[in-house]
Amino acid sequence: MERSSYPSEIPIFEFPGGIHPQENKQLSNRSPIAKLPLAKELVINLKGQAGNRSIPCVAVGEQVLKGQLIAKSDGIFSSYQHAPTSGKIIAIEKRPIAHTSGLEDLCIVLSADGDERWVELSPAEDFTALCRKQILARIFESGIVGLGGASFPSHIKLQREDGIDTLIINAAECEPYISCDDRLLQDNTDEVLKGAQIISHLYKDLNIIVGIEDNKPSAIEALKAARTKLRMTFDIAVVPTKYPSGGEKQLIQLIAGKEVTHGKLPADLGLVMHNVATCFAIYEAIIQDKPITDRVVTLTGKACGKPGNYRIPIGTPIKHLLESTQTLKSQKLIMGGPMMGFEIQSINAGIVKATNCIIMADSNELKPEQTxxxxxxxxxxxxxxxxxxxxxxxxxxxxxxxxxxxxxxxxxxxxxxxxxxxxxxxxxxxxxxxxxxxxxxxxxxxxxxxxxxxxxxxxxxxxxxxxxxxxxxxxxxxxxxxxxxxxxxxGQADAKKAAVAAALARVQAKKEANHEASNSHQADKTKEPKA
Missing domain, CATH: 1.10.1060 (Fumarate Reductase Iron-sulfur Protein; Chain B, domain 2)
Structure with missing residues (x-):
């Protein structure tokens, strides 16, 4: 694959290990991001992100608009879910999900009306007028998670403020086949970099470094042009193509020469890292007030009838993607890359926020399972x-x-x-x-x-x-x-009463005795003879 002759603007270090699998990115990265026909039904998995399952806040039979909140977060380690299009909620039930287990989980099923009517939005073109708390709240309420594959809620990653001095934009995209970030950088360079500016604003202007592998020359040139156009200051760190250079810890070692040791986080080294697609989503959430309703997905593989990168609504069934790309004979379906992805068990499952690639492989393409x-x-x-x-x-x-x-x-x-x-x-x-x-x-x-x-x-x-x-x-x-x-x-009261009664009785007896004596004396006087 073509390598960039553009040198890195900062020194590049090394990380241990790593491999060089066949890339196969040329299958999908040669044409601009496109759209597919809208599916009739969307199956939104409520556990479609890291953390707790989202809680439905709509009812069966309810009409919803595109971007309308349909599921609330369950605590801080969770994510909001929004309607990917306008239509009617026809079920809230267990459906097959995009997971290696092939099990079912709670999903919201939305029947699309085809109108794509948006909920009322409140754009904020001047993000500098928003305080840190307002920006973080918008990121949280827009359902933004890490779109590089981990789907960790982005607002949590941005909570820590003290001691952060560098923002690394992860554009390495080291997995074979996947090219959605490459195309996003080529087609929406300004928006990605404006998302990086918003993140930098949260920390009072960070040093920004874009880490990108040398197999993306067109994206590197797009970054150079946008830097001049936007009058931004950032470094482009061109790293050698080696898997897994896009891993968070590995890219930090390559760019900063620092190791995130056991039990530590990048923030402990003064670093914060976000994926290209996540920066784009932050731009849409803050500037346009648009929550995550879709994402760019690489549809590729030798069995894929129309390989490329497509902006696909969250919840679109994989069966619809196969039909829309005229893929009829795929022997194996892999969600994610061939290294860290997993085989899809049900084509009725809908894509989730973490879905960055679907490989539609023919019988001879991927390494067969061996005993x-x-x-x-x-x-x-x-x-x-x-x-x-x-x-x-x-x-x-x-x-x-x-x-x-x-x-x-x-x-x-x-x-x-x-x-x-x-x-x-x-x-x-x-x-x-x-x-x-x-x-x-x-x-x-x-x-x-x-x-x-x-x-x-x-x-x-x-x-x-x-x-x-x-x-x-x-x-x-x-x-x-x-x-x-x-x-x-x-008892004391009774004794007192008895003593008083006795005293009264004695007085009475004395009175009676005196009275009797007086009477007796008078009687004696009466009996005396007259002189």
Whole structure:
């Protein structure tokens, strides 16, 4: 493939490992971004991003406009979902989803009316008039996630403000076949760079670096022209084409010469990184007030009738894409690239925000699945690992369900790039074992949290029972004490009353005695003889 002769404007470093798979980007990157006919039904997966599932806020039978909110985020680690077109909500139910498991999940099914009527928008051409809080709120409410494949909510990545000095725009796009970011840079260069300006504005003007592989000469020239036109200041870091140079940690090593060590984030090094498509989405959200309703997707592969890059509404069924590109004989469908993507189990599933590519392969195009052989301990996987891990040790421990050992070998530093499996002479699906171990560790953590919560609730219940018991005993003691005091007080009152009564009786008796004595004296006087 053609390489750029344009030199990097800043020094380029190296990262360990890496491989050079056949690129095959020329199948799709030679024509401008186009559109396909609108599908009659769109299936919007509510778990179509990293984090929690979105919560529907529309009802079956409701008419919606393009860009209208149809599902709210479930907490900060989630994403809003918007209607990809105008039409009617005909179902909210479980449907097949674009996932390696082939399982069903909750989806909103929208019947398109073909009118493409937008909800009322409030553009903000001067983004500098918006404060940081307003910009982050718009990014969040527009449902923007990382569109390079991870689909991590973008507003979370932008929360940290202190200590950030550099913005890296990830235009490496190292996966074979995928060319959507390449075409987006060629066709919408100004919008991508204006999105970068908005991000820079959040941090009071950052140093901007565009990291791009040397197999994208047209995009590099478009960046140079736009820099002059927009009078922007940024560096273009042209890195050698090597997979996975587009990985976040790997591109940082190439451009900044810094390593994001275990347990650290790019922000700890003063860096923030965003994908080309994410910058474009931020531009649309802030300047045009448009949420994510579609994205550019590479449709490619030797079986694809019309390979190219297309702007496709979120939720468009893969079956519709096959029909629209006149692809009838594909032997295998891969969502994503051949290295990190997965085989599509149902063509009725709709695309999600993370869908950057669909490979429609013929029977001889991709490496067929092989029966894995025993590990020969050749060490090729270790040499290819860009994260400097020990894939062989991780494989043995994952296979033996020794998950604590895999964590000791930094399993979660694995970016699942597939380089180790690519070079494995025994055709061992190494990444599958790593994903299996990660899934079990996450599940065990969830179960531990549940068990800890249950234990805490049980202990709290026992404490509450004991507390109530003690409170009742204290209440009874106080009641008995009150009765005793009342009784004593009553006895003292009765004794006092008796003493008063006795005193009154004595006085009365004395009075009566005196009265009788007086009467007796008078009687005696009456009986005395007269002189």
């Amino acid at each position: 894995s052989l025993p590990c020969i301990r050749c060490g090729e996987c270790m040499n290819a690992c860009p994260a400097s891990l020990l894939p062989q040790q991780l494989y043995w421990h994952a296979k033996a369900d020794e998950f604590d050992k895999t964590e000791e070998y930094n399993l979660f530093d694995c970016i699942e790039c597939g380089a180790c499996a690519y070079v494995c002479p025994s055709d061992i699906p190494l990444v599958q074992f790593y994903r299996y171990a990660k899934s079990n560790i996450r599940n065990n953590r969830v179960e531990k949290i549940k068990a800890d919560n249950a234990r805490e609730r049980h202990e709290a219940r026992l404490d509450r029972i004991e507390r109530v018991k003690l409170e009742k005993a204290e209440k009874h003691r106080k009641a008995a004490e009150a009765r005793r005091k009342a009784a004593e007080a009553s």
